[in-house]
Amino acid sequence: MxxxxxxxxxxxxxxxxxxxxxxxxxxxxxxxxxxxxxxxxxxxxxxxxxxxxxxxxxxxxxxxxxxxxxxxxxxxxxxxxxxxxxxxxxxxxxxxxxxxxxxxxxxxxxxxxxxRPGATTCSGMEPGLADIERVIRTCGAHLLRSFRNNGFIPTFAAFNLIGDPDLRGRxxxxxxxxxxxxxxxxxxxxxxxxxxxxxxxxxxxVINPPWRGVAEPMWEPVQIRHRSAYYDAFFTEALLSFAETGLATPAETDAIRRANCEMVDFCLRTSREEVFSRDGSRVGVITALAPNPHPRFNRFFTHIKQNLGFGIYVPDCDTTACSFSAATQAGSNDPILDQPLLDFYAGYQVGGGANEPLVTVPLNDNIDYDGGIVTWIDSLAGDRPYGNDLDPTLNLDVLEVSFRNCSRWRVLQTPQRLQTVQRIIRFQRRLVESGAFTDPRSHIYYLPELYCAYFGRCYAAFSMLPSAARRAIDPDDSFSYMRGRILGYVQDTLISAEMNVFDAALALIALGHLGADRAALWPALNCIVNHAGEGGRRSPFRAYEWNKMKTPTRIVVGGPEVTSAFVLMGLALARKAMQRVV
Structure with missing residues (x-):
């Protein structure tokens, strides 16, 4: 090291x-x-x-x-x-x-x-269960300590001025x-x-030094700390995953409960705003960034963000979906969850060219948008500073929250809602059939490898539905087809190349949710266990790219806590698979 x-x-x-x-x-x-x-x-x-x-x-x-x-x-x-x-x-x-x-x-x-990570052939032997549990406990403790010290779990953004390789002149x-x-x-x-x-x-x-693996490391000098409902929803899921392992101490279990209660409240109340639905009614959605002082920006960035052109924030479909999902998993009974989001999302769904103008920034027009939900929601004042784009991973989050709330939102009993879900599934199937899901250009905010992990998360939610519901939602068995293609990509491409810790965590999440063979977990498990401690005295692991912006330049979002959360969730799934075999 x-x-x-x-x-x-x-x-x-x-x-x-x-x-x-x-x-x-x-x-x-x-x-x-x-x-x-x-x-x-x-x-x-x-x-x-x-x-x-x-x-x-x-x-x-x-x-x-x-x-x-x-x-x-x-x-x-x-x-x-x-x-x-x-x-x-x-x-x-x-x-x-x-x-x-x-x-x-x-x-x-x-x-x-x-x-372009080089191929690797040596994955070593399977790490022991004790080593895996030690890293899970370390990551869980890191998240809880960060929440205790900061009053929230921070995420960081960093500018990479060399830009995104996909953004050419056109x-x-x-x-x-x-x-x-x-x-x-x-x-x-x-x-x-x-x-x-x-x-x-x-x-x-200097600005873009080389790195190992796929996810970009975040170099410490220009990191902007902030808080968003999207991140709080993600950390809520990670802490729930820690609790489900049974490895948290009683004191940590209490701390998880308190932290999740506060983060769900931040998502559904602090970050809530109202917007117009297509029928003119008002709907509660979740904003990308709550008003000051809630984003908790670094003092330095607070003074310059207006100069950089980041003065207006609007709600988005992804933050809304993930916040609703995390709150559902945490057992919240907030009345906002009774809103059938699919009715609202239908107004942001691209349809056969007629709705094509919804996508004003088609950076990934190599894919067929039909059936997809766009990203940004017009504020009550009509603001949409980023125009609009369409991201495949966001659409997985819309499916996932719809599966978790299938009964509550009466999806099967409401033809229009069922049709909205099925059109998103067809959008995803075309993406996977074409192989475009492996192309970074197809994704606006995420890596293809993260798409695979989030497909696993969506597939797990789908699998929890009763068999009759699964058949009604997916009569063509598209999820089974997509599972095979995505699992093949993770096994044949991602884990067969050099990985960093974040790549390995994404691989474990995909492999664990999609039911891969136990031996397929070894390369990613060894990568994580062997690099534990790389973050130095402050965190178990370094900060890596979780999501990104391609405009105005390449802005990478992540942080040491994000890495700990992904590693925790990946290892929890691997541990469950290992215990199942035993």
Whole structure:
């Protein structure tokens, strides 16, 4: 472990040196932007504020001061880029497609790729049950300690300025024209311009150092702590999983009960807001980020988030589904749970092209949207700052909460609700049949590997339904078909390659829920047990990518507590499988 950390430090030191001493080969980001944005007054003030805060700051400027682009020596191209920035700065209703074209052309010169873990052949022997239980207890204690110390379990966000490999010039233009809030358009424009200078210079190795496995590690220097109902719902499930193992002490069991009660309350009450349903009635949903002071941002980020263009938050279908699911599992009797969410979600379901305009940011239009539910919910004021997109993993969460509330919401007795569920299932089956579920481009907010884990979670909820209900919901046996394809991907691709701890936890969740053979668990189990303690004195494991944003740049969300929660849930499922065989 120490040797690996030393090698990482050496790598970063060398990368910093190369960035600082790089031979300048053309105009830099600052030569393009400083004359337009640094001291200008008037026009849209946010664009200049964003530039000064995010890109022209004292930390980034030295790394990029020698990162030039030779094609910008052409006076015409240089002027075209500056003119685009002036339009974005000065015009009341800018032509964003025209503004984005010179940046899109530069983006297409960047070559990025997703992680390609090498194959591995040695998985070792199966770890002992005692080792697995020790890590479960350690992770459970970590979550409870964090809740006790903070009053909540924090999650962190980190900016990766090199951007997402899937976001090329065409996708950038799609985002720039499909996003709604001007501040979000501004940040998308400038972040993507900066990506070119970063990716084509030695600075790329500082900002995006290599890592093991698939899920991106979160490097400590730029992490923004925050709280959301989506995260509280997830941590509620993790603590319920800890309690179900029977490994928690009586004191820990009491602490789990208190923490879950507070987190469910945060989801259903603190984070609740009302929106209009398609019939004009008001419906209670769960917002992506509750008003201040509830998000509990770091003090530093509280002061700059407005400058970065993150001033407006709206509810979303995923946070609502996961909050309802966690509350259901925790035994809540809050009246909001009696709302049949499927009636509301039907208004956000894409249908045969007629509802296609719902998806204004189609970054994953390689997949067929028909039957899918979009992400963002219009606030009561009509705000939708991020436009709208459609994510397959979100749709698994909608199915999962519908299965858990099948009786309460009278899904089988209400043809329209049953049809909504079946159309989502058909959407998922097409995704799996085509193999597109394995393509990172198909996913807006998650890794394909996380999709597999969440499919396992959804499959488990489906399997708990009575057989007659399963046949009525899934007469084509699509879940059985998808189980086979997804299980095959996890076994043949994910666990046959080098993994980090987070990859291994996702593999265990998928394998455990989908009923894989016991031997298939060994590689992931060994990865987790062998890396226990990698987080140092503060946490059992490091922080890794849980979910992400592709706009305005690649923003990775996770944290040490998130890793502990995923590891706990994966190991609990593996332990159950091992005990079943014994």
């Amino acid at each position: 120490a040797r690996k950390e030393i090698m990482t430090a050496r790598h970063l030191a060398g990368a910093v040196y190369r960035a600082l001493t790089n031979r300048k080969d053309g105009p830099t980001l600052y030569e393009v932007c400083d004359p337009v944005l640094l001291r200008h007054r008037g026009g849209d003030g946010h664009l200049a504020k964003f530039y000064k805060t995010a890109l022209a700051n004292p930390a980034l400027r030295p790394l990029l001061r020698r990162a030039g682009l030779p094609e910008l020596r052409d006076p015409t191209r240089f002027q075209e880029l500056q003119d685009a920035l002036r339009q974005a700065r000065d015009e009341e209703t800018p032509d964003w497609a025209a503004i984005g074209r010179p940046v899109a052309a530069l983006l297409d010169t960047v070559t990025l790729h997703h992680p 996708d950038f233009l799609v985002a720039l024209t499909g996003l709604d809030a001007r501040g979000y358009k501004n940040s998308t424009l400038l972040f993507n311009l900066a990506r070119v200078f970063i990716a084509r210079s030695p600075a790329r190795e």
